[in-house]
Amino acid sequence: MKKLKYILFVFILSSMFLEARYDDDYYLKLNKSFEIFGEVYRKLSENYVMEIDPEILMEDGIQGMLYGLDPYTSFYSESETDDIDIITDGSYVGIGITISFMDSMLTVIGIRDGYSAQKAGLRIGDRIYMADTAVVLNKTSDEFRKFTRGKPGTFLDLKVLRDGIKDTLNYKIERQEIKVKNVSISTILSDSVGYIKVDRFSRFTDQEIRSALYELKQHRNLKSLILDLRDNPGGLLEAAISTCEIFIPQNNVIVSTRGRNENEIRTYRTIIQPVDTVIPMAVLINEGSASASEIVAGAIQDLDRGIIIGQKSFGKGLVQSVFNMPYNSALKITTSKYYIPSGRCIQKLSFEKGRNKGLNLHYDSVYYTRNGRPVLESNGIIPDSIIKSDDPNLFISDLLSKNIIFKFANKLSSNYDKLPDIPKDKLLKSFREYINSINYKFQSELEARLDTLYQIVSKENYNKKLQKDLLDFTxxxxxxxxxxxxxxxEELIKILTKEIRSRFVSEEQISREQLNDDIILKTSISLLEKKNYNKILNIKSLTQN
Incomplete structure (x- = not known):
């Protein structure tokens, strides 16, 4: 017995020694690396053949360190920390526009309802030529951002180019605190189905959803609810949890996180009194639904609180923490993976040995929902009912990808001060004339393959008759x-009408109008009917057992 105690004592002592040795080695490497990095930085700054901006050199060094990690671990300089404010608080100082670099020019592609840019008269399609005294037409959106940011109440002078107008248009636009809506639409569909569109998860998302739900519940015939998380990239973990608390009873596990030490598990449960735990609900997702969206959809699915409809989600099962750094900079670090109530992790890619080294698939792992339904640990949330989106054909996709419809809407809209009422046949005629004027040619998939085949036949020196026959056939x-x-x-008229209307009508109104043609939304309403809903959730079999 004494010998056993002695062996156990030696084992514990050895383990402590090895652990201490490991810590010593780790911190020795850490200190050594600091010293080398600092000396390399100093030598480069002082001796490189051309003068280097120390701040740029430092940021390049930081980006080099982060490159070998996952794409969500990011450094934010002082000028970029507004991005974090948008994620956390859902607000920033600006003029209320979204811009993109299109045809090598800064182009307005979105205008927020109710803010100074809209009130001043800016339109989608306008190109920003000058900000204050600086020409910014060919600058990047990041370079332009420093002009729109500033103190609320100050003004930004803009010179804008608009199709059909020779001279620049001059605007004096007030900088405002822009509150980004988390809930963009809340309405009643088919007289009895509530609909809430959630665009992101920031600090106040749950408050907006609660408010929307309370308002919808004033409708006497409300029988079911659709929570639309399509193209919602996520946001705060806390916002996802507080959203689940609206629909899920207290003391239910929503998500757990595991960091570098697999034994350190943090579990998050519902605490707050829910608003409604019984109304039949559907959550809509697609490949653009990520992170916090997947936590909400995954919890609703695993706890059989509702049905999930759409396409497989993105597959981001990583949690980031933001650390404040010197000089108002910040560092966002991936600190853990999250696991939804059934115990599955839906992380799509593995970054354990560097950036995007391969798929981290788990098709061999089966988990079960509260009602006993099998669910797979996969690269994303797999819907209970998979419905493919109505994607445009190759011709429409080509027009959209080349911004031809966007440019046509710019040109046509420049002739009007208010929304025009253009007959369909006249609209198509104008569009036909426009694509002819820019020499647009669409090559079908068959034509492209025939042309490729003809090039191969010519290159391989097949006989002239075969070449001629193939050319004649083409x-x-x-x-x-x-x-x-x-x-x-038919499809063109819908897309052209929407694009033209976006120059004159609010974002919210355009979005509401699109609900009427949403195939997934129509199918969801049908699946929420009691018979279909209970079958998906396995409710009937539960009552029989």
Whole structure:
């Protein structure tokens, strides 16, 4: 017995020694690395053949360190910390526009309802030529941002180029605190189905959802609810949890997180009194639903609180923490993975050995919901009912990707001060004339393959007759092609009308109008009917057992 105690004592002592040795080695490497990095930085700054801006050199060094990690671990300089404010508080100082670099020019692609840019008269499609006294037309959106940021109440002078107008348009626009809506739409569909569209998860998302739900519940015929998380990239973990607390009874596990030490598990449960735990609900997701969106959808699915509809989600099962750094900078670090109530992690890619080294698939792992339904640990949340989106065909996709519809709407809208009422046939005629004027040519998939085949036949020196026959066949196919504008007239009119309306009508109104043509939304309403809903959630079999 004494010998056993002695062996146990030696084992514990050895373990403590090895652990201390490991710590010593780790901190020795840490201190050594600090010393080398600092000396390299100093030598480069003092001796490089050309003068280097020390701040730029430091930021490049930081980006080099982060490159080998996951893409969500990021450094924010003092000028970039507004991005974190948008994520956490859902607010920033600006003029209320979204811009993109289009045709090498700063172009307005979105205008927020109710803010100074909209009130001043800026339109989607306008190109920013000058900000105050600086020409910014060919600057990046990040370079332009320093002009829009500032103190609320101060003004920004803009010179804008607009199609159809020769001279620049001058605007004096007030900087304001922009409150980014988390809930963009809340309405009643089919007289009995509540609909809430959630665009992001920031600090006040749960308050906006609660407010929207309370308002919807004033409707006497409210029988079910749709929570739309499509294209919601996520946000705060806390916001996802507090959103779940609206619909899930108290003391239920929503998510747990595990960091570097797998034994350190932090579990988050519902604490606050819910608003409604029984109303039938559907959560809509797609490949653009990530992070906090997946926590909400995953918890609703695992606890059988509702049905999930749409396409597989993005698959981001990582949690980031923000650390304040010197000189008002910040560092966002991936600190843990999250696991939804059934115990599964839905992280899509593995970054354990560097950035995006391969798929981290778990198709061999099966978990079960509260009602006993099998769910897979996969790269994302797999919906209970998978519905493919109505994607545009190759012709429409080509027009959209080349911004041809966007540019046409700019040109046509420049002729009007208010929303025009253009007959459909006249609209199509104008569009046809526009694409002819810019020499736009669409090549079908068949034509592209025939052209490739002809090039191969020519290059491989096949006989001239074969080459001629193939060329004649290709030309016949092209002649047989239907009038592509007429063939796609119905879809074109919808897209063109929406794009033109966006120059004159609010973002919210445009979004509400799109609900009428949403196939996934129509299917969801049908699946919320009691018979379909209970079957998906396995409720009938539970009552029988």
């Amino acid at each position: 030309n016949k196919i092209k002649k047989e092609q239907k009038d592509i504008i007429t063939e796609n007239s």
